[in-house]
Amino acid sequence: MTAKKILLGCIADDFTGATDLANNLVRAGMRVVQTIGVPGAPLDAEADAVVVALKSRTLPKAEAVEQSLAALRWLQAQGAQQIYFKYCSTFDSTAAGNIGPVTDALMQALNTPFTIATPAFPDNKRTVFKGYLFVGDVLLNESGMQNHPLTPMTDANLVRVLQAQTTQKVGLIDHQVVAQGEAAIRARIQELQAQGVAMAIVDAVSNADLLRLGPALSDMPLLTAGSGVAIALPANFGIEPSSQAADLPAATGLQAIVSGSCSVATNQQVMDFIKSGRPSFAIDPLRIAAGVDVAAEVLAWAKAQLAGGPLLVYSTAEPSAVRAIQGQMGVEQAGALVEQTIANIARGLVELGVRQLIVAGGETSGACVQALGIAQMRIGTQIDPGVPWCFAAAEAAPEGLHLTLKSGNFGSTDFFTKAFALC
């Protein structure tokens, strides 16, 4: 089948972030496909936008640039009229990058002298004011992100943060300008360009700000942002919100949850599911390290339970327990072993007939999608902000299965039960 040309081509620097962006585009009316990495063949589905999910956030910058340019070339070959580089709404990056270097490379490849940068995502309480990024009521560098193990964010001033990552000049389109709407924003862009500015952080404290910003971006070949700005883009292509954009085939089959996330929200969601009295199985990383075939144990247990309704398999634990395991096994070794075990379990569950699967955890999702042999997913209905149901063909389910990939801190406490009701 030959697919029609796509309108919007997106490059996301991590996996659950790609789904978050796709979700916002679908809510604004676009039919969206998310690919796992850069596809080796042309798109074989009808879509208004494609989000290429990379895992480039913390790669050495030369590799991040190379992968992003490969994604750009593929998206251009599918006809993309505008390119969207998507990063985290907490602007996760190191002093070396990768947001600045990837933006530089994409601008050069697209031969464009100006782009914007805004991680604002008011629906998830990420707002930008006077160039400073707030997470909820506090500045980025007081939000806990200052302690992030890979991308500690110690400065909330995004003009300074981005300027440290690029030799091009960074400026600001502040809230006063955004509040005046399209004409004022366009005038400010011209003014900044006359001053030699190549990238501008844009303030946005509400969805109304993002909707005012959208029309001013209609002819910008490249934009860079979190997922928030996506709510305003489909309208530039004459697309209106429609429930059809989120249409997926009817849900069938058995239901299961696998969780390798140890984030605060996931701990609450696991507790909530256990309290509901449904079956759950806790994975002990030390038994995996001792060579026990934990995946086989879990699958034997699951086989007897699945017909009765959704079940949960989890390694989710409180921070003190995780630190104790990491102390004994090493951080990376513990992470990799648990991820691989959960991925094998996910595959086994699909072989047992699971066709509605929830995966909790960003890294865990990456491992599961890989083990399931999924190359692309169509994006459906939102369960909670940033978390939609998706539909994908898998090796063990060539006819397709529903799955949702929940990043650690997303989702309400009853997410694990609520999600199946919305599938």
Ligand code: ADP
């Ligand atoms: P999140 O989205 O919450 O950050 P991730 O899946 O990205 O979740 O990361 C969680 C990491 O912690 C994974 O590498 C996972 O394998 C690891 N992990 C999960 N459970 C445990 C545990 N009980 N002890 C140590 N590490 C764990």
